[in-house]
Amino acid sequence: MAVTKDQILDATERRIRDGGYGGFSFRDVAADVGIKSASVHHHFPTKTDLSAAVARRYTDRLIEAVQGVPDEKRIGEWRQIFRNALRQDGRMCLCGILGAESGALPEPVVAEAKRFFQLATKTIADKDTVHQDTGLRVFAALEGAMLMARAMDDPDVFDRATASLG
Amino acid sequence: MAVTKDQILDATERRIRDGGYGGFSFRDVAADVGIKSASVHHHFPTKTDLSAAVARRYTDRLIEAVQGVPDEKRIGEWRQIFRNALRQDGRMCLCGILGAESGALPEPVVAEAKRFFQLATKTIADKDTVHQDTGLRVFAALEGAMLMARAMDDPDVFDRATASLG
DNA sequence: CCGCCTCTACCTATCAGTCGATAGGTTTTG
DNA sequence: CAAAACCTATCGACTGATAGGTAGAGGCGG
Numbered sequence: 217m218a219v220t221k222d223q224i225l226d227a228t229e230r231r232i233r234d235g236g237y238g239g240f241s242f243r244d245v246a247a248d249v250g251i252k253s254a255s256v257h258h259h260f261p262t263k264t265d266l267s268a269a270v271a272r273r274y275t276d277r278l279i280e281a282v283q284g285v286p287d288e289k290r291i292g293e294w295r296q297i298f299r300n301a302l303r304q305d306g307r308m309c310l311c312g313i314l315g316a317e318s319g320a321l322p323e324p325v326v327a328e329a330k331r332f333f334q335l336a337t338k339t340i341a342d343k344d345t346v347h348q349d350t351g352l353r354v355f356a357a358l359e360g361a362m363l364m365a366r367a368m369d370d371p372d373v374f375d376r377a378t379a380s381l382g
Numbered sequence: 383m384a385v386t387k388d389q390i391l392d393a394t395e396r397r398i399r400d401g402g403y404g405g406f407s408f409r410d411v412a413a414d415v416g417i418k419s420a421s422v423h424h425h426f427p428t429k430t431d432l433s434a435a436v437a438r439r440y441t442d443r444l445i446e447a448v449q450g451v452p453d454e455k456r457i458g459e460w461r462q463i464f465r466n467a468l469r470q471d472g473r474m475c476l477c478g479i480l481g482a483e484s485g486a487l488p489e490p491v492v493a494e495a496k497r498f499f500q501l502a503t504k505t506i507a508d509k510d511t512v513h514q515d516t517g518l519r520v521f522a523a524l525e526g527a528m529l530m531a532r533a534m535d536d537p538d539v540f541d542r543a544t545a546s547l548g
Numbered sequence: 549c550c551g552c553c554t555c556t557a558c559c560t561a562t563c564a565g566t567c568g569a570t571a572g573g574t575t576t577t578g
Numbered sequence: 579c580a581a582a583a584c585c586t587a588t589c590g591a592c593t594g595a596t597a598g599g600t601a602g603a604g605g606c607g608g
Contacts, residue, residue, distance in 0.1 A: 235486025238404020315533030316482040320401025356543040360526030367481030376515040377522040
């Protein structure tokens with residue numbers, strides 16, 4: 217049954233997006249799901265495995281969602297995705313946090329964060345070639361805006377910092 | 383003698399900028415300085431105290447440095463500061479990491495990160511009033527660019543993402 | 549000058565709590 | 579019946595933090 221496994225991934229994703237890799241434990245996640253920490257290890261042997269799996273699922277889910285909208289609306293779509301997450305529960309991009317913490321992260325986890333940014337930037341300025349750095353600029357603005365909105369404890373900061381992206 | 387205290391702050395700043403709040407311990411810092419962890423507690427009773435002190439010193443130092451340059455060159459100055467830190471040892475903005483992790487941080491530490499962004503944005507678009515959100519946009523771009531450069535393990539990402547900042 | 553005192557800095561030793569992880573038994577499910 | 583899921587119990591390592599002792603510097607009265 218994949219439901220427990222998904223619940224573990226859900227809980228872990230929430231935890232990481234709130235406090236980062238160092239901000240959660242197997243016991244935290246287990247308690248969220250309603251099982252014991254040993255059972256989390258049964259599905260994901262190590263913390264590295266679990267975190268990497270969360271990041272991979274996160275990336276695949278978002279990339280797929282954005283690929284469903286036309287090219288010219290993708291920047292707005294990304295902005296809306298992050299805006300909603302921030303408004304609803306004050307959480308930022310999973311791979312944004314992982315990127316920030318990357319100096320103290322296991323290599324496979326950093327690799328997943330890297331993959332996210334490679335694929336995410338590719339969904340923007342895919343072919344227009346004038347500025348192949350547009351994707352980098354857009355995600356830098358979005359990630360930084362989330363980070364600042366959280367630090368300043370004001371969701372409006374995200375809107376104001378990214379207003380010119382639309 | 384304030385030298386040890388400064389060394390503790392230096393080591394802690396390096397540690398946090400690399401791996402975040404959850405990525406260092408009193409024993410790590412003590413080993414860096416060449417003393418015992420109990421001696422770190424002597425200068426900074428709790429991890430919250432230590433981290434908040436590091437963030438405050440960091441903020442004061444950078445704000446003062448930027449205030450020494452004329453208004454129209456400040457964006458470039460901030461960009462240069464962060465670019466150098468990233469190039470030299472792959473470290474990002476201290477308060478950027480803290481902002482990302484803020485969901486699992488003690489309140490006084492978050493307050494210091496907040497203070498940084500309030501003062502930092504104020505050094506830009508201080509009076510020209512046309513866009514009082516310019517500071518937010520600039521720092522979102524800078525913080526996000528650092529984060530991505532680290533995640534993608536490529537310092538050039540920072541340059542490319544912030545090239546349009548002037 | 550000496551002896552004394554106090555303060556700061558640092559130490560050793562230890563605490564209880566939590567961490568990731570494992571071994572091995574039990575329950576559920578197909 | 580076999581496999582997958584979940585459990586209890588425990589491990590050693592590490593965490594932040596505390597208690598209490600030691601060494602040395604500086605001030606001060608005599």
